[in-house]
Each structure stands twice: as structure tokens, then as C-alpha cells.
Amino acid sequence: MHGNEAAAEGAIAAGCRFYAGYPITPSTEIAEILSGRLPEVGGVFIQMEDEIASMAAIIGASLGGLKSATATSGPGFSLMQENLGFAVASEIPCVVINVQRVGPSTGLPTKAAQGDVMQARWGTHGDHPIIVLVPSSVQEAYVLTVRAFNLAEKFRTPVIVLMDAIVAQLKEKVELPDTPQVVNRPLPAESPEAYKPFAFTEGGVAPLAPFGREYRYHVTGLLHDEHGFPTEDAEVVSRWWRHMTSKIDAHLDEILQWEEALLDDAEIALVAYGGTARAAAHAVTLARAQGTRAGLFKPLTIWPFPEKAMRELAGRVERIIVPEMNLGQIRLEVERLAGGRAAVEGVNRADGLAITPEQILAAIMKVSRLAA
Amino acid sequence: MSYDRRFATTWQLLLDSICTLMGLDANREPPIVLSSLPDLPYQRSGREGAAPLSFIQGPPGRNIALAIGLRAAKPNTPLVLIMSADSITLGTNHLIHAARRNIGMTLLLLRAEVTAAAAVDSMDRAGWDMPAYQRELETASRPLEWASALGASFVARADLEDPDQLAHLLHRAIDTPGFSVIGVTAGAQLQMGVLSENAWPEYFDAYREWTKPLLRLAVAGSQARAAPARSPTHVVPRFEVRIAGLGGHGVKLAGTVLSEAAGFHEGLWATQRGDYGSATRGGPSVVDVVMSSDPITYPAADHPDALIVLSQGAANRFAKDLKPGARVIIDPAEVSSLPAGAIAVPITALAREHTGKPIAAGIVSLGCVAALTDAVSLESLSRSMAAHVPRAIAEKNRAACAAGYAATRAAITGGVHV
Numbered sequence: 001m002h003g004n005e006a007a008a009e010g011a012i013a014a015g016c017r018f019y020a021g022y023p024i025t026p027s028t029e030i031a032e033i034l035s036g037r038l039p040e041v042g043g044v045f046i047q048m049e050d051e052i053a054s055m056a057a058i059i060g061a062s063l064g065g066l067k068s069a070t071a072t073s074g075p076g077f078s079l080m081q082e083n084l085g086f087a088v089a090s091e092i093p094c095v096v097i098n099v100q101r102v103g104p105s106t107g108l109p110t111k112a113a114q115g116d117v118m119q120a121r122w123g124t125h126g127d128h129p130i131i132v133l134v135p136s137s138v139q140e141a142y143v144l145t146v147r148a149f150n151l152a153e154k155f156r157t158p159v160i161v162l163m164d165a166i167v168a169q170l171k172e173k174v175e176l177p178d179t180p181q182v183v184n185r186p187l188p189a190e191s192p193e194a195y196k197p198f199a200f201t202e203g204g205v206a207p208l209a210p211f212g213r214e215y216r217y218h219v220t221g222l223l224h225d226e227h228g229f230p231t232e233d234a235e236v237v238s239r240w241w242r243h244m245t246s247k248i249d250a251h252l253d254e255i256l257q258w259e260e261a262l263l264d265d266a267e268i269a270l271v272a273y274g275g276t277a278r279a280a281a282h283a284v285t286l287a288r289a290q291g292t293r294a295g296l297f298k299p300l301t302i303w304p305f306p307e308k309a310m311r312e313l314a315g316r317v318e319r320i321i322v323p324e325m326n327l328g329q330i331r332l333e334v335e336r337l338a339g340g341r342a343a344v345e346g347v348n349r350a351d352g353l354a355i356t357p358e359q360i361l362a363a364i365m366k367v368s369r370l371a372a
Numbered sequence: 373m374s375y376d377r378r379f380a381t382t383w384q385l386l387l388d389s390i391c392t393l394m395g396l397d398a399n400r401e402p403p404i405v406l407s408s409l410p411d412l413p414y415q416r417s418g419r420e421g422a423a424p425l426s427f428i429q430g431p432p433g434r435n436i437a438l439a440i441g442l443r444a445a446k447p448n449t450p451l452v453l454i455m456s457a458d459s460i461t462l463g464t465n466h467l468i469h470a471a472r473r474n475i476g477m478t479l480l481l482l483r484a485e486v487t488a489a490a491a492v493d494s495m496d497r498a499g500w501d502m503p504a505y506q507r508e509l510e511t512a513s514r515p516l517e518w519a520s521a522l523g524a525s526f527v528a529r530a531d532l533e534d535p536d537q538l539a540h541l542l543h544r545a546i547d548t549p550g551f552s553v554i555g556v557t558a559g560a561q562l563q564m565g566v567l568s569e570n571a572w573p574e575y576f577d578a579y580r581e582w583t584k585p586l587l588r589l590a591v592a593g594s595q596a597r598a599a600p601a602r603s604p605t606h607v608v609p610r611f612e613v614r615i616a617g618l619g620g621h622g623v624k625l626a627g628t629v630l631s632e633a634a635g636f637h638e639g640l641w642a643t644q645r646g647d648y649g650s651a652t653r654g655g656p657s658v659v660d661v662v663m664s665s666d667p668i669t670y671p672a673a674d675h676p677d678a679l680i681v682l683s684q685g686a687a688n689r690f691a692k693d694l695k696p697g698a699r700v701i702i703d704p705a706e707v708s709s710l711p712a713g714a715i716a717v718p719i720t721a722l723a724r725e726h727t728g729k730p731i732a733a734g735i736v737s738l739g740c741v742a743a744l745t746d747a748v749s750l751e752s753l754s755r756s757m758a759a760h761v762p763r764a765i766a767e768k769n770r771a772a773c774a775a776g777y778a779a780t781r782a783a784i785t786g787g788v789h790v
Contacts, residue, residue: 018444039583044444044576048437049469056430056437056466057444063428064445083438086431170671171628171644173635212404212426212449220429230429282670357670 003168004029004071006138007097007161008037010145011069013180016095017043018068020057022050022076025109026165027099030071051076055083058094062087063211063219065185067149071097074116075106077123084158085124086221090228091198091205093152093185097145097161099168102352111352112165114274114325120160121303127241129248131255132160132303135167136277139174144300150183151255155247156205162302164325166275166354192216196226200243203250248304257300258309262288266295268364269317269342271310271334273299276323276355283360292368305333314338319367323347323355343367403450403546404428404442406435409482433462436470439477444576450546451477460515467515471522473575474550478542481515483557516555520568525550527567532558541566549574608640608665608747612673615737616658616690617682617706621720626734627659629756630741630748634663637752643671656685663747678744680737682706682719701740701780703733717779726772727765735761735769739776743784750777 001009008030011019019038023031031047038045043066048054051072058068072080077098087094100116102108116123120132131151135141141163148159186207188195197217199206209215222230223237231237248255262284263269272280277298287294297313299306310333314320320342322331331346338344347363349355404426430438439451460467460481470477520527526548530538538556545552550572613630617623624646631644646659660673675695681687681702691700691711700711703719710716717740723732738753754770761769 018441020441036586039586040589042583042587044579046440046444046579048440049465052434053437053440053466053469056434057441059430060428060438060441060443061445062441064442064449066441066445068441082431083434086434166645166671169645171631172668172671173641173643212446213402216402216424216426218427218429221431222429278670285669354672356672356674358674 001138001142001174002029002171003135003138003141003163004099005033006142006174007071007135007145007163007168008033009176010142010180011095011149012037012041012043013142013176013182014146014149015067015182015184016069016149017041018045018058018061018066019043019070020046020048020054020061020068021070021072022048022054024051024073024076026101026112026168027071027073027097027163029168030097030099051079052083055080055087055096058096059083059087059090059092062092062094063208065210067093067095067153069095069097069149071099073099073101073109074103074113074119077116077119081119081124085126085128087158088124088128088130089221089223090219091156091208092158092219093149093156093208094158095145095148095152095161096158097163099163099165101165102350108352110165112169112275112325112354113350113352114164114276115327115329115350116162117302117324117326117329120162129157129244130160130303131155131157131248131301132162133257133300134162134273134302135300136274136298137167137174138170138172139176140300141167142174142176143180146180146182150181153183153185154205155251155255156208157248160303162274164275166278170275188215198224198228199226200239201247202242203246205247252304252308255301255304256306256309258306259296259298259300261296261298262293263295263297263313263317266293266317268292268294268319268321268367269297269313270294270360270364271297271299271313271320271322271330272324272360273302273330274325276325279355279357280323280360282357283364286357286361287364287368290365292364294364302330305330305337307337310334310337311339314342317342319370320344321347321360321363321367323360323363325355326350401446401449402426403452404446405452405454406430406439406442407454408432408435409454409456434466436463436466436477436479440466440470440475443476447476447576447580452542452546453477453479454482455479456482460513464513464515468518468522471519471524471551471553474523474525474570474572476550476574476576478545478552479519479554480542481553481555483555483560516553516567519551519553523570523572524553524568525570525572525574526552527569528553529555529557529562529564529567531560531562531564532556534564537564549577606638606665606746608638608663608745610662610664610666610668611678611745611747612676612695613661613663613678613680613741614658614673614676614690615661615680615682615734615741616656616686617680617733618685619655619657620731621657621682622731622734623657623659623682624734625760626738627661629735629753629760630661630738631663632759633738633748633752633756634661637755638663638748640665640747641667643668645671656683656689658686658690663745678741680719680740681711681714682733682737684708687711699744701737701744715780715783717776717783719776722775722779723772726775727768732769732772736772736776739773739778740780742773743777743780750774 019034035045061068102113133144135144152159188207218228270280328346335344406428631642634640635642700714704716
């Protein structure tokens with residue numbers, strides 16, 4: 001199965017029944033496959049005029065009760081930022097799959113990159129919570145897309161599946177669960193009169209009631225009270241912020257996922273994600289064969305970043321190497337969390353070529369000599 | 373915040389009209405209102421708690437696109453968009469495409485003189501919220517004419533000075549399937565009433581009709597999707613294959629057939645990655661397949677065990693960094709300077725001989741690969757081909773694959789190296 005195909009099938013399995021998008025390399029197969037698969041399951045596919053409209057349409061469909069998604073690459077992801085912010089502010093679940101290519105601007109359309117990591121975190125204006133998942137295999141493209149829908153529904157937030165063209169354009173064997181666990185939207189327990197669609201519950205969210213019939217409410221991108229009416233009352237706004245941040249922060253155990261390999265006795269840790277994690281895993285094997293104790297830390301949730309685990313890792317290894325197909329976006333985060341306890345360096349390229357195991361191995365050997 | 377008198381009146385009037393609609397017919401779905409205009413009058417009336425209306429205050433200009441998704445999810449709910457100048461300047465693209473597709477929603481376009489204090493005689497002939505000099509310099513936006521020309525179901529103009537007519541037109545617009553627009557002016561000396569009507573089907577109604585046969589297909593075919601997993605029949609250490617040639621050699625198809633032969637029919641783990649460039653024919657084309665009985669970490673064949681070279685460019689680029697003991701197979705008809713130790717197999721000639729087409733070069737190459745490793749057999753390649761090669765030419769392709777196998781075996785055992 002192909003990485004983009006796995007994401008498309010993951011969306012169907014998770015219950016996605018609406019897709020709006022504008023095809024763009026290297027994500028096009030997702031739109032192509034869903035244009036056939038969605039009608040087969042009674043869903044709706046629509047090719048929109050642009051990515052601004054695509055993002056708006058999936059928000060509308062989600063509010064109307066359909067699990068919804070769009071897919072794009074860097075140029076389209078830039079256009080989506082305006083409405084992505086609206087979905088964050090109005091707490092509407094939806095999934096955005098960004099298959100990264102080399103940027104900025106039109107960049108290198110068919111070449112792989114991981115340059116949108118910070119954009120996925122901070123692309124829309126204003127402070128905001130967000131969840132970003134990063135698959136490194138075709139299997140994970142499926143599993144994490146299902147998970148993205150589940151987290152979106154559970155925490156009423158947009159979730160971004162941040163793929164890269166290596167994983168998206170890779171074909172490999174997968175073993176898919178027959179029926180993945182799927183989170184569906186609960187109905188509110190309250191009557192329409194008592195229902196607060198944007199209730200400020202510490203560490204939770206109100207169920208998103210079916211919009212437009214018995215439950216009538218106001219949905220806005222303006223900061224709002226628990227009923228959804230705009231407010232400029234600083235006290236209400238600060239309660240809104242507590243609600244927005246705590247709904248994610250109180251559930252980090254559930255949201256954060258990472259994998260560790262051969263870190264127990266490691267002196268050198270690789271921190272790698274997405275397509276680059278594949279080369280890193282291979283580099284670990286090569287380094288071990290030469291007697292160097294290397295291990296791999298692979299985040300599957302990249303935002304929020306697994307901060308506690310990274311602090312712990314920095315306390316038990318001497319050196320951390322962060323290979324990424326960008327100029328060092330996650331390295332900054334790792335450096336901040338290592339706080340000087342482990343030396344951090346990057347292996348970086350953003351020229352459209354994949355980082356090879358040999359490049360990473362060379363970096364491991366260099367720091368290994370420094371350590372010795 | 374206080375409202376301009378006419379602004380507040382407009383809101384009240386429109387919302388009253390919509391609420392009347394809700395009250396008139398208990399069987400009708402209540403409408404959803406979308407607008408990025410500021411605060412609602414009813415919020416200021418001291419009412420707390422639930423809103424009397426479902427209301428979306430989307431980003432300026434984007435409500436039309438938002439309504440498209442909402443329409444897909446809620447086929448029977450009237451969607452009423454109340455928009456002013458910013459929605460036309462920021463949202464023109466969305467308006468054009470929603471009108472062209474005839475997506476079911478009703479737009480109330482408030483002319484500038486409705487929402488702003490400044491009264492201008494006729495905004496149809498001027499711009500929207502523009503300063504006077506700009507109105508002199510620019511051609512007017514004519515959204516009602518655009519919508520009409522693009523095939524919207526219902527286009528009308530109403531004036532606030534005749535609220536009964538406005539309410540009547542609004543109800544008609546909502547009852548007309550498809551995209552409807554009503555321009556709302558204040559005291560303008562213009563023609564009021566229905567400007568145009570079309571009988572196009574509403575987009576999502578048409579979509580649902582069109583997809584009904586697909587829905588039946590899915591029910592019938594749902595069992596066919598699951599393929600039984602097979603465990604490996606033999607232990608295969610990581611084996612990397614790179615096939616490199618030009619677009620038109622069938623390189624991508626070869627990669628698919630090989631990776632699925634290994635993955636599905638040999639029970640191995642297999643990955644396939646390609647760089648097919650942007651040209652479909654004549655440009656460089658390369659595919660990497662990695663096969664192993666263990667899960668595969670790095671999915672590229674940077675140091676192949678088997679390299680199949682179908683062009684001079686591929687020879688120059690890839691006939692290096694080989695794994696020790698690697699086999700390189702080249703097509704002597706395509707490659708003039710041959711890497712040392714390479715095995716010559718007339719791949720494109722065999723492709724032509726057995727299928728009449730050079731595009732089978734990739735399939736011949738797979739026969740060569742099968743001769744170099746026991747990771748895949750001719751039998752599993754043949755079964756994999758059945759899923760990707762049209763039945764009419766399957767036999768010819770099987771013969772081409774077998775010919776590649778035989779030529780490679782002969783070259784290895786006969787020691788025909790270049």
C-alpha cells in the first residue's frame with residue numbers, strides 16, 4: 001500500500017464522510033482515492049476552487065455533523081491557515097493532511113522535505129493549541145490518520161497529519177486492523193436550553209451538539225463566552241484561554257506518542273521523525289554493528305512535543321543528533337529541552353534529497369570520536 | 373456600541389423574516405444563518421442563554437465556502453448568508469464557484485448604503501465601500517449579474533423600503549433549490565423583484581444521484597478487500613533492487629509488480645520508492661525495491677544488491693556505491709560505456725521480441741532480478757503481474773519475464789561479463 005493511499009483508507013476507516021480539497025503534488029493521490037472511495041461509503045467529495053475554500057468547507061461539514069478532512073502540501077497549507085485558526089477558535093473537529101514538499105513558495109514540487117514543522121505548530125496567528133501527528137511508515141500513515149480523527153473529535157480541535165513525500169510516496173506492506181477503534185461524537189446530556197456549546201470545563205470539552213435543529217447556537221472566530229457569543233470581557237477571555245490550553249495539557253499522556261529503540265544503554269540518541277526516522281533506524285543498526293551504542297527516539301506526536309520524555313532522554317545520553325529534512329526546526333526544540341545536559345547537533349538538508357543512513361552514521365561516528 | 377439606525381433595522385428585518393419562516397412551517401428545518409457582520413441585535417436585547425438562531429460568524433468572505441461543507445452535511449437545512457462588501461471583495465472566488473455549481477444556499481447581499489451611514493444613490497453603478505475617487509476610476513462589481521450569468525437558480529433585488537417584498541423574495545429564494553442571491557438596497561432607484569431564474573439541479577442533489585450506483589458497488593465488493601496475510605516461506609536477508617532507465621521503460625510498473633510479488637506472494641516485507649521525475653516519457657525514471665523477511669527500516673536501494681541499468685544516464689548516475697558482491701545488469705543496446713563487471717542482457721530487445729513494445733523492459737528486468745535472488749520466483753512475479761497487466765497481454769509479458777530470467781542465468785553460468 002502507498003503512503004497516501006493508507007492515509008485515505010485511514011480516513012475512511014475513521015468515519016470520514018466529507019473531503020474538500022484542491023489536488024497538489026505530492027498529496028494528490030489522497031484526493032484521487034477519496035474521490036472514488038467516499039461515494040462508495042455514502043460520503044461526499046468535492047474539489048474546491050482553492051485551499052482557503054477547502055478548509056472552510058470541511059469546517060462547515062464538520063459543524064453539520066460529518067467527520068471531515070482535507071489534504072494538501074506547503075503552498076495549500078499556507079492558504080489554509082486563516083480558516084484553520086477559525087476551527088481552533090470555534091473548536092470544530094477536522095483533519096488536515098499536509099504532505100510536505102520543499103518550500104518556501106512553490107519550492108520543489110515533487111521533492112520531499114520536513115520544512116513545515118514550525119508552520120504546523122504556529123502557522124495561524126495568535127497563541128493556540130494544536131495537535132500534529134507525524135507518520136514514518138505507510139502503516140503509521142493509516143494508524144495515525146485514524147488517530148487524528150479520534151483526537152479531533154475527543155478534544156474538538158483540528159488535528160494535522162504531517163507527512164513528508166518520502167512516506168506519502170512510499171509503497172510497502174501493511175497489516176491493518178480489521179476494525180480500528182473509532183471515537184464518535186457524543187450527544188450532549190443537557191437539554192437545548194441548558195446546553196453550553198463552548199463550556200469552560202477544566203481539561204475537557206463540551207460535546208458538539210448537532211448544529212441547526214433542536215440545538216441552536218452561535219459559532220464565531222471572535223473570542224466568545226460559553227454560549228458562543230462574542231465577548232471582550234478580559235475575565236471571560238482569560239477563562240477561555242484556561243479552557244483552550246487545559247483541554248490539551250491535561251491529556252498529554254493520551255495525546256503524546258513516541259517510540260524508543262535501543263536507548264537503554266545508548267550514549268548517543270537520534271531524535272528523528274517521519275521519513276527521516278527510517279534512515280535513522282538504519283543508521284542505528286549500522287552504528288551498533290561498529291560497536292557504537294546508538295539508539296532512536298521517534299516522536300509520533302510532534303505537537304505538543306513530548307517535552308518530559310525529551311528532558312529525561314537528555315539526562316541519560318551524552319549526545320543527541322537530530323536529523324531532519326529542514327534547517328533544524330526540531331533541533332531547536334530538543335536543544336531547549338536538553339538544557340545543556342546533552343550536546344545536541346543536527347544533520348540537515350533541504351535540497352529535495354532524503355537524508356541517508358550513511359550521513360547520519362557519519363554524524364554518529366564524529367560525535368562518538370569526540371566523546372572518546 | 374450603538375447601531376446605525378438603518379443597520380439595526382436591516383438586521384431586525386432580516387432576522388424577523390427568517391424567524392417568520394421558521395414559525396410558518398413546523399415541518400421545515402430551521403435555517404442556519406451565516407454572516408461575518410458584527411454583533412447580533414438579539415444579543416443586545418438582554419437575552420441570555422441559547423441563541424434563537426443557529427448562527428455562524430465565519431471569517432469575512434469565507435462564509436460561502438463554509439456553507440458548501442454545511443450544505444453537503446445538511447441537505448435539507450436552509451442556509452442564509454448575510455453579506456456585505458467585504459464578502460464580495462474577499463469572497464468573490466467562492467461566490468463564482470458556488471454559483472457555477474449551483475450549490476444550495478441563499479445570499480443576501482447588503483449594498484454599502486444598507487450597512488453604512490453614507491447614502492449613495494446607486495451602488496450598482498459604482499463600487500462597494502469605496503471612497504468617491506475610486507468609484508470614479510473603477511468599474512462596478514456586479515455580483516447579481518455574475519451570479520445570473522453563472523447559472524444561479526434565483527437572482528432578485530429587494531429594497532428595505534418595501535420589507536414585505538423583501539420577505540417574500542427571501543422565502544422564494546430559500547424554496548428554490550440551488551444558489552440564490554438577493555441584492556438588498558436602501559431607497560435605491562432601481563428595478564426590484566426577480567431578475568433571473570434558472571432550472572439547474574442543486575449540486576449536492578445531483579451528486580447524490582450520480583453516486584447511487586457506486587454505493588451499491590461498495591456493498592457488493594466489501595468482501596473482496598481483505599487479503600490473507602502470509603508468513604515468509606523462507607529467510608531472506610535485506611535485498612535491495614534498483615531499476616533505472618527512462619520514462620517509457622515501464623520502470624514504475626516493474627517496481628509495483630516486484631514489491632507485490634515479494635510482499636503478497638512470497639510473504640516477505642517489501643518497500644517500493646520511485647523517482648519518476650515530472651516527464652512521463654523520455655525523462656529519467658528509477659525505482660527502488662527493498663525485500664526482506666524482517667521489517668524494513670530504510671526504504672531506499674542506495675547500495676543495491678541488484679542494479680538494472682536501462683539507459684546511459686542511469687549507468688552514469690547509479691553504477692557506483694554498490695554493495696560488495698552486487699550484480700549489475702545492463703542493456704548493451706542502451707548503454708555504450710559499460711561498468712566493469714556488469715552482465716549484459718539485451719533487455720529492450722527481449723521486450724520487443726516478446727511483446728512488441730519497449731515498455732515491457734521493466735518486466736524483462738524482473739526476470740533478471742529473479743535470476744539473481746531467491747527472494748522472488750518467476751511464479752510469484754507471474755501472479756503479481758496478473759493484478760497489474762491486462763489479461764490480453766499477460767501471457768506475452770510472462771514470456772518476456774521468463775526470457776530475462778533465462779538470459780541472466782545463461783550469462784552468469786556462461787560467464788558473459790563485459
